[in-house]
Amino acid sequence: MGWRCGLIGLPNAGKTTIFNALTAGRAETAIYPFSTIVPNTGVVPVPDDRLEKLGELLRPQKLTSTTIEFVDVAGLIAGASRGEGLGNQFLANLRDVDLLVHVVRCFQALDCPHPLSRLDPVRDVEVVETELFLADLEVLGRYQIKLEKRSRSGDKAAAVALAGAAKLAEALNQGVWAREAPLSAGDREHLKEVSLLTNKPYLFVANVSETEFPEGPHLRALKDLGSARQVPVVPILGDLEAELLELAEEERQEFLKSLQLPEWGIKRLIRESYQLLKLVTFYTIVGPEVRAWTAPLNTKAPKAAGQVHSDMEKGFIRAEVMDFNDLTRLGSPARVKEAGLLHVEGKDYTIRDGEVLYFRFQR
Numbered sequence: 436m437g438w439r440c441g442l443i444g445l446p447n448a449g450k451t452t453i454f455n456a457l458t459a460g461r462a463e464t465a466i467y468p469f470s471t472i473v474p475n476t477g478v479v480p481v482p483d484d485r486l487e488k489l490g491e492l493l494r495p496q497k498l499t500s501t502t503i504e505f506v507d508v509a510g511l512i513a514g515a516s517r518g519e520g521l522g523n524q525f526l527a528n529l530r531d532v533d534l535l536v537h538v539v540r541c542f543q544a545l546d547c548p549h550p551l552s553r554l555d556p557v558r559d560v561e562v563v564e565t566e567l568f569l570a571d572l573e574v575l576g577r578y579q580i581k582l583e584k585r586s587r588s589g590d591k592a593a594a595v596a597l598a599g600a601a602k603l604a605e606a607l608n609q610g611v612w613a614r615e616a617p618l619s620a621g622d623r624e625h626l627k628e629v630s631l632l633t634n635k636p637y638l639f640v641a642n643v644s645e646t647e648f649p650e651g652p653h654l655r656a657l658k659d660l661g662s663a664r665q666v667p668v669v670p671i672l673g674d675l676e677a678e679l680l681e682l683a684e685e686e687r688q689e690f691l692k693s694l695q696l697p698e699w700g701i702k703r704l705i706r707e708s709y710q711l712l713k714l715v716t717f718y719t720i721v722g723p724e725v726r727a728w729t730a731p732l733n734t735k736a737p738k739a740a741g742q743v744h745s746d747m748e749k750g751f752i753r754a755e756v757m758d759f760n761d762l763t764r765l766g767s768p769a770r771v772k773e774a775g776l777l778h779v780e781g782k783d784y785t786i787r788d789g790e791v792l793y794f795r796f797q798r
């Protein structure tokens with residue numbers, strides 16, 4: 436299963452720069468706005484300390500991370516819903532992403548003008564979010580027309596959904612995110628067909644310059660906004676992090692130290708995205724390969740097995756489960772078994788974060 440994050444923001448906020456830093460890509464960036472027209476997509480391994488530890492302990496021939504995909508689209512400007520700039524049709528590319536990452540410009544660059552002249556991250560957020568609301572209202576409006584037709588032809592469920600849609604439209608008009616709108620679980624169930632951007636988990640990336648780091652006024656303003664709204668803020672030194680990918684790992688580490696940073700922003704962004712998606716990580720040891728997998732919270736063992744191979748879900752018999760901590764403490768799967776800490780679990784078992792699983796199945 437693929438997890439996807441969409442990058443949004445004003446033109447020249449550095450979305451593509453950060454996309455390149457994340458994916459080690461070479462998508463075109465430019466000092467003029469609207470340099471991205473066709474979306475860029477790239478798959479990124481999720482950094483995972485536990486997987487590294489399993490690698491050191493078990494020395495497999497192959498160590499495979501789980502991945503997350505990033506999608507970089509064009510910039511949004513005020514009036515995009517009326518066709519300004521590149522319009523907002525390209526947002527359709529983000530309807531099926533699982534998470535929105537809003538790249539907010541917190542860097543000054545004389546050669547790369549801000550599309551609204553002055554640097555002001557809080558205003559930029561408002562401009563972009565207004566366009567998200569307008570885009571969602573458009574999509575919801577089209578859905579309401581469909582529901583009305585269905586309701587007129589006697590579809591009772593459509594009539595109930597219509598009432599929920601009206602409540603949702605009212606919330607969006609007042610600037611309330613769809614995911615925070617006061618809707619009942621029933622309303623949400625009826626509206627699950629319609630995919631709204633403001634219904635997605637969301638975080639800010641502050642694209643900062645070195646002068647703004649670790650605590651310049653623009654970054655501070657964005658952090659304050661983030662804490663007031665409970666939206667995480669991840670600072671990234673966009674240009675620098677993208678450029679330094681050219682260097683050897685050792686030199687990159689030196690740089691990190693000289694900047695007194697615990698880790699690169701892009702690494703933190705991948706981790707934060709993964710956490711916001713409320714995913715759990717489980718591990719399998721199959722032949723020469725130790726591999727990390729991703730599943731939504733509360734996934735049953737057969738579904739998790741299905742991620743590895745669809746036959747494993749169909750023919751699922753049982754899962755043999757070890758805890759990562761037991762395995763690293765005792766040193767090998769055999770010792771975990773000897774200590775009586777290998778649990779055998781059936782079809783109804785809900786897997787938990789950090790478990791190491793062997794799936795038994797019939798072919």
Ligand SMILES: Nc1nc2c(ncn2[C@@H]2O[C@H](COP(=O)(O)OP(=O)(O)OP(=O)(O)O)[C@@H](O)[C@H]2O)c(=O)[nH]1
Binds near residue numbers: 445463
């Ligand atoms: N000084 C500085 N310049 C940056 C930084 N991040 C990006 N830039 C520059 O800003 C310009 C625009 O960056 P892009 O990554 O193309 O911006 P974008 O948001 O993808 O823009 P559009 O695709 O046009 O919407 C480029 O010239 C980058 O080199 C940064 O952190 N510091």
Ligand SMILES: [Mg+2]
Binds near residue numbers: 508
């Ligand atoms: Mg771009």
